[in-house]
Amino acid sequence: MKKTHIIYTGLLMMLCFIAQAQTQKGTVLIKNATVLTVTNGTLENTDVLVENGIIKRIGSNLTASNVETIDASGKYLMPGIIDAHSHVALDAVNEATSPITSEVKMADVVNPYDIGIYRALAGGVTISHAMHGSANAIGGENITLKHRYGSGNPENLFMKEAPRTIKFALGENPTRVHGRGNGNQPRTRMGVEAVIRNGFNEAIQYQKAWKAYEDAKKVKGATPIPPKYDTRLQTLADILDGKVIIHCHSYRADEIYALINTCREFGITNIVFSHVNEGFKVAPELAEYTMGASVFADWWAYKFEVYYSTAYNAAILTENGVITSINSDSGELIRHLYHEAGKAQRYGELDDEQTLALITINPAKQLGIADKVGSIEEGKQADLVIFNEHPLSVYAIPQMTFVDGVKYFDINDDNDDMRLKVSAAETVEPIFLKEHDHKCMHGVDFFFTNFGRNLFDHSH
Amino acid sequence: MNLITRFRLQVGAIVLLVLLNFSTVMAQSDPTGERRVTGTYAIKNATITTSPGKTVENATILIKDGLILAVGANVTIPKEAQIIEADSLYIYPGFIDGASNAGVSKPTDPDRPSNFNPSNPPDELAGITPWRSVLDYYDGNNSQVSEWRKVGFTIAQILPEGGMLPGKAAIVTLGDASSTNVLAQQTAMSAKFRGMGRGMYPGTQLGVIAKFRDLYKNATYSSEHGRLFASNAGLQRPEINKTYEAFYPVLDKNIPIIFEVSNDLEIRRALSLQKENGFNIVLTGVNEADAVIDEIKAANAKVLLSIKLPDDKVTKSKVEDKSEEVQARTKRVIEAYELALKQAAILEEAGIPFAFGSMGGRSADLHKNIKIMIENGLSETAALSALTTNPANILGIQKFAGSLEKGKLANMVIMSDPIFSEDAQIKHVVADGYIFTYDISKKKKGGDEEATVAIEGSWEYVSDTPAGSSGGIMDIKKDGDLYTGTISYDDPAGGGKASSEMKDINISGNYLTFSFDVSAGGMSIDVSVSGDILGDEFSGNMSLADFGTFPLNATKKPKRN
Structure with missing residues (x-):
């Protein structure tokens, strides 16, 4: 019993530390690491000084007084890994009731x-x-989260500097849910294209109506009537204005190319394709017209449209000049994205820097935050990971993880139970079930008939 | 007008007059014998707590026709007063329930139109009915209402049933059946984070929050349009939309939005919407408030704490001989459980004048749960305030309710012992000046108080959900000290019955709890059941994960020989 008590006192103290630290920016000096900058090569025996959450200096023999110093001799320091496609920390994932739901915001349901x-x-x-x-x-507007674990306030996790992004989806999922599930448009890939196109056209009309109203208001003594307000169309209008980056779930080359053309037609350049299993077929087009592709290393064949796939996808895209990242789309894969990147290297023979870019600076570019995170550079936010081995080694294990210079994970202080909140009535919480739900089609099962449910028993 | 018509009218008028007169005569003689002899009562020599913290001994309270005429030691008692000797009794102001749905029925969903589009359903189907008045669905004679009166409630704010914006609340007294008992209508606009679910927009919290924002904004524009049209020529007429119009009293801050919440994150979500739009807000169903005290204060949100407490599944569990991991895990659950019991105390400590809301709770648990809250740090004065003065202030009825003073409505609770004491039982409840009298059961002496009733056997149950009435069989067997059982139910996949194992079957006294899992569409839904057994009858509730709580009643089948 006594031992348990000590463990809990320790845990409580740590939680207090975290709770206090969440609004803070950390200050720390990491000494003698092999620094994998990603944008500026590998620096042996190098110190990194972090002040108030920002990387202040990178060099050798750095000193700072009254600063926590971590000896990273023999260890590797890399930028914090960035996952460009995740559903972790959300209470709801799909508002699967309408083919367009650009009005919903994931920021509202962050857990x-x-x-x-x-x-x-x-x-x-x-x-x-x-x-x-x-x-x-x-779909809805996404939210870029910094993993400041420990706060009960969702806003403390929001990366407020990140630009707005929105989810689009092509292919089997939207046609299954709306076309076959509800007898609604879209029923085919053509229908998906039409839904998106119609949405943009309506948004243009909407913009015009509001502009006319705003202009009329400027006339002295005028009493114009406000048009109907519609966040759905307003968000689409913001996409047309370049204020929102599209992240589009997609698999097949034909529909990727079709959406590229639609975007060109509407003057949209802020688009990233997700999954993109057939991306290798349209690599030059992706390179020229988009902000890149966020792919799986070797995950496919979970439904018909995902059979034509290859583990060389990331390498082919990279070599064709596409900004390429590797994402998790899973509460499990997110724990070892460095392995996933390693697979792309194993198959496609990318060099270390290209490979690490897949999970750092490239996803940062796709999220519009590459000027702040994604590499180890002076002036950038101090999101850092210390590994025992080179992160692309199969023996690599993260040792410490920092966000804004604050340590949120330390393998030597990794207690059995790191939950922040515990149910008052459940001795065993169904954690595994929940993990399963951190996926694209979360919460959609209900909308299918028995037929559909049996035929498509998968989740992405 | 021709002659014949005039004649007919005259005859009609005479007949009507005769009838009217006749009926008046009938009423005066009161053949039903139900009308009371007097509306004047003097309750003598009691210990009267006129408001939380203020008590007078040997005092008399005089009421007439629903109004308090006098309270004090020297009260002149008029001749027509019926005297209630209350020498050993304790009188408290009648309790006020901040949020109740007792006696409120769910409106029937309209039929789906033939061209129904799930992505853009009519408001009424989508659970957006803020124009509805709860009074149209309220039955004051419903047995649920008398159950809550029996435990001391005399006034309640009743909330409508339905989807994300089910309608407007009202305040009623739990008085005599002869009255409508309505104190105020349209007292708040009710809101929740749940859609109608299942393939209709908005289906999840994501959609509900987005839809709320759009409705609020468009209501603002609609009201602006209406104002412009009223004062300017040459404008298009406003399109009248009853959903937007129902928002107007909220926009004008004449009434608050009462948001139903179920945890700290939902409190934050409700407060975010409040911050964006600036309406007055009342939170109901509140728990886990400890995490959001500052936010509640900053928003000046009014708090209706849930009277429901989690079931104690852990504090008595024996884990000493279990692994360290199980011990550590159990300890955390115990801490969470204890924190849940402390919520009232934490709100008091923070200086938030909260009240209680009964929704989702059981009347039989009210006094038990408040005593648990007191054991966990809530002061008795604050507990009584949460039942009386605080809800009166939150509902804006403090002028005529919440305390026992001359000129206030005659609502009180008369108890055998000081409230919150071990033996305290309610002898009378005075609601709207009507006296309701209850049996005071003599407590059994000795250790057999906790004697448990026999539950093994076959029970036939019926449950009422919005989807309709359904039922099945619960078979309970005794296995040593433990119970095992199976429960059958209509298969959600359609066609016939399915059954599941009953888990955590627990009987304490006559209070039975158990749970079971229903597998529906690849999802496992946790169903928990709790309730009281009286003889061969079980009456209780069934909670379905996110879907709500519904009544479940069962009868034990006689043993076959």
Whole structure:
């Protein structure tokens, strides 16, 4: 009993530390690490000084007084891993009731207590892109989260500097949910395209109506009547204005190419394709017209449209100049994205820097935050991971993970029970079931008939 | 007008007059014998707590026709007063329930139109019915209402049933059946984070929150349009939309939005919407408030604490011989359980004048749960305030309710012993000046108080959910000290019955709890059942994960020989 008591006192103290630290920016000096900057090569025996959450200096023999110093001799320091496609820490994923739901916001349903955040930290992931699911042609606005685990306030996790992003989805998921599930448009890939196109056209009309109203208001003595307000169309209008980055769930080359053309037609350049299993077929087009592709290393064949796939996808895309990242789309994969990147290297023979870019600076570019995170550079936010081995080694294990210079994971202080909130009435919480739900089609099962449910028993 | 018509009218008028007159005569003689002899009562020589913290001994309270005429030691008692000797009794102001749905029925869903589009359903189907008045669905004679009166409630704010914006609340007294008992209508606009679910927009919290924002904003524009149209020529007419119009009293801050919440994150979500739009807010169903005290204060949100407490599944569990991991895990659950019991105390400590809301709770648990809250740090004065003065202030009825003073409505609870004491039982409840009298059961002496009733056997149950009435069989067997059982129910996949193992079957006294899992569409839904057994009858509730709580009643089948 006494031992348990000590463990709990320790845990409580740590939780207090975290709770206090969440609004803080950390100051720390990491000494003698092999620094994998990603954008500026590998620096042996190098010190990194972090002040108030920002990387202040990178060099040798750095000193600072009254600063916690961590000796990283023999260890590797890399930028915090960034997951450009995740559903961790969300209470709801799919508002699967309408083909366009651009009015919904994932920021409204962030659950900061999700243990998945801590697990991601233990895998070196400091930023995840909490996305709407893929049930709708146009889903909701996503939220970029910094893994400041320990706060009960969702807003403390929001990366407020990150630009707005939105989920789109092509192919089987939206046609299954709306077309076959509800007898609604879209029923085919053509329908998905039409839904998106119609949405943009309506948004243009909407913009015009509001502009006319605003102009009329400027006339002295005028009493114009406000048009109907519609967040759905307003968000689509913001996409047309370049204020929102599209992250589009997609698999097949034909529909990827079709959406590229639609975007070109509407003057949209802020688009990233997710999954993109057939991306290798349209690599030059992706390179020229988009902000890149966020792919799986070797995950496929879970439904018909995902059979034509290859583990060389990431390498082919990279070599064709596509900004390429590797994402998790899973509460499990997010714990070892460095392995996933390693697979792309194993097959496609990318060099270390190209490979690490897949999980750091490239996803940062796709999320519009590459000027702040994604590499180890002076002036950037101090999201850092210390590994025992080179992170692309199969023996690599993250040792410490920092967000804004604050340590949120330490393998030597990794207690059995890191949950922030515990049910008052459940001695065993169904954690595994929940993990299963951190996926694209979360919460959609209900909408299918028995036929559909049996035929498509998978989740992405 | 021709002659014949005039004649007919005259005859009609005479007949009507005769009838009216006749009926008046009938009423005066009161053949039903139900009308009381007097509306004047003097309750003598009691210990009267006029408001939390203020008590007078040997005092008399005089009421007439629903109004308090006098309270004090020297009260002149008029001749027509019926005297109630209350020498050993304790009188408290009648309790006020901040949020109740006792006696409120769920409106029937309208039929789906033939061209129904799930992505854009009519408001009424989508659970957006803020124009509804709960009074149209309220039955004051429902037995649920008398159950809550029996435990001391005399006034309740009743909330409508339905989807994300089910309608407007009202305040009623739990008085005599002869009255409508309505104190105020349209007292708040009710809101929740639940859609109608199952394939209709908005289906999840994501959609509900987005839809709320759009409705609020468009209601603002709609009201602006209405104002412009009223004062300017040459404008298009406003399209009248009853959903937007129902928002107007909220926009004008004449009434608050009462948000139903179930945890700290939902409190934050409700407060975010409040911050964005600026309406007055009341939170109901509150728990886990400890995490959001500052936010509640900053929003000046009014708090209706849930009277429901979690079931104690752990504090008595014996884990000493279990692994360290199980011990550590159990300890955390115990801490969470204890924190749940401390919520009232934490709110008091923070200086938030909360009240109670009964929704989702059981009347039989009220006094038991408040005593548990007191054991966990809530002061008795604050507990009584949460039942009386605080809800009166939150509902804005403090002028005429919440305390026992001359000129206030005659609502009180008369108890055998000081409230919150071990033996305290309610002898009378005075609601709207009507006296309701209850049996005071003599407590059994000795250790057999906790004697448990026999539950083994076959029970036939019926449960009422919005989807309709359904039922099945619960078979309970005794296995040593433990119970095992199976429960059958209508298969959610359709066609016939399915059954599940009953888990955690627990009987304490006559209070039975158990749970079971229903597998529906690849999802496992946790169903928990609790209730009281009286003889061969079980009456209780069944909670379905996120879907709500519904009544479940069962009868034990006689043993076959």
